[in-house]
Amino acid sequence: MKLAVVSLSGCLGCLSNLLELGESTFSILGQNQVVYMPFLMDRKEIAPCDVALVEGGVRDQRQLEVAEKLRESAARVISVGSCAVYGGVPGLADQFSESGLLRRSYEDHAFEGLPEGLGRLYPLDACVGVDLKMPGCPPPRALLEWVLLRLSGKGEGMPSPLPEEEITVCSQCRLECREGGATGLRSILGEQPRPGECLLEQGYVCLGPVTKGGCGAPCPGRHGVPCAGCRGPSQQVLMEASHDVSLDTLRRLVKALRVSRKELEEALPDVPHTFYPHCFAEPLLRRKRKGGTARFFRRLGETVRR
Ligand code: SF4
Numbered sequence: 001m002k003l004a005v006v007s008l009s010g011c012l013g014c015l016s017n018l019l020e021l022g023e024s025t026f027s028i029l030g031q032n033q034v035v036y037m038p039f040l041m042d043r044k045e046i047a048p049c050d051v052a053l054v055e056g057g058v059r060d061q062r063q064l065e066v067a068e069k070l071r072e073s074a075a076r077v078i079s080v081g082s083c084a085v086y087g088g089v090p091g092l093a094d095q096f097s098e099s100g101l102l103r104r105s106y107e108d109h110a111f112e113g114l115p116e117g118l119g120r121l122y123p124l125d126a127c128v129g130v131d132l133k134m135p136g137c138p139p140p141r142a143l144l145e146w147v148l149l150r151l152s153g154k155g156e157g158m159p160s161p162l163p164e165e166e167i168t169v170c171s172q173c174r175l176e177c178r179e180g181g182a183t184g185l186r187s188i189l190g191e192q193p194r195p196g197e198c199l200l201e202q203g204y205v206c207l208g209p210v211t212k213g214g215c216g217a218p219c220p221g222r223h224g225v226p227c228a229g230c231r232g233p234s235q236q237v238l239m240e241a242s243h244d245v246s247l248d249t250l251r252r253l254v255k256a257l258r259v260s261r262k263e264l265e266e267a268l269p270d271v272p273h274t275f276y277p278h279c280f281a282e283p284l285l286r287r288k289r290k291g292g293t294a295r296f297f298r299r300l301g302e303t304v305r306r
């Protein structure tokens with residue numbers, strides 16, 4: 001298999017994750033031909049290839065040209081990580097105008113030769129056709145490894161690390177739901193949660209109930225921090241055009257904390273960073289298009305077809 005690996009508007013975290021697969025990475029890279037990977041090798045041109053792994057969304061004209069060239073050159077284009085699938089954390093910058101962003105970062109310095117901005121950040125598949133999407137910040141390593149092995153003709157009969165049915169993060173979380181233990185809205189930066197107990201029931205904003213599962217719930221389960229929803233909306237959220245995620249989460253919190261919704265809304269300081277921060281740039285979620293989010297849901301297939 002000929003492979004191209006590219007980072008657009010991302011942090012290189014997904015690609016670093018690829019390198020951290022250890023033995024598997026070396027065997028995958030060794031047994032296949034890497035034709036383009038600016039992260040590791042000096043090649044100017046993107047050669048024809050079987051698979052392009054793309055991290056990051058598209059914010060400027062240069063990135064758009066790379067994305068289009070990849071689409072022309074690769075039989076399959078794969079979005080790796082929530083930045084490529086939804087826009088990810090860099091999409092939060094869309095709260096500001098492009099000129100405002102430049103001013104915030106560089107004040108009034110004049111720059112020459114900057115690529116022309118597109119006015120906002122686009123998920124990869126808003127610009128070019130994508131064959132497979134692996135959301136997650138970064139996507140689960142086992143999934144990345146499985147996809148690469150399957151695409152390179154290995155791993156035949158290897159079971160998918162994803163659950164067979166669409167589930168939420170809560171379904172994979174082992175923390176125990178005990179009602180009645182919350183005393184108010186809590187922040188992980190301020191107070192440590194009680195171990196072993198559901199974070200939402202303790203008053204932390206955990207997006208587990210409204211987030212696509214498959215990651216194994218490492219954030220609440222292993223690291224003791226709330227789910228930030230990096231894998232994006234669950235099936236239920238996507239299939240209901242009018243589903244209001246913030247309202248849904250607030251209702252759970254209202255019940256757990258026994259406070260009014262108004263009090264809770266006032267206590268939440270930063271809504272864009274609270275509800276699906278990785279999806280802020282996703283056009284369908286942002287605009288709640290007529291016809292619902294079913295198209296978006298179909299685009300989220302993680303099934304590998306050979
Ligand atoms: S999805 Fe997360 S790890 Fe991957 S490039 Fe974006 S910010 Fe980095």
Ligand code: SF4
Pocket residue numbers: 169170173174175197198199200201206207208209217220226227
């Ligand atoms: S801690 Fe979060 S993911 Fe775990 S059960 Fe509670 S709400 Fe769900």
Ligand code: SF4
Pocket residue numbers: 136137169211212215216217218219220226227228229230231232
């Ligand atoms: S628990 Fe939530 S934030 Fe953590 S990896 Fe899973 S989806 Fe992402």
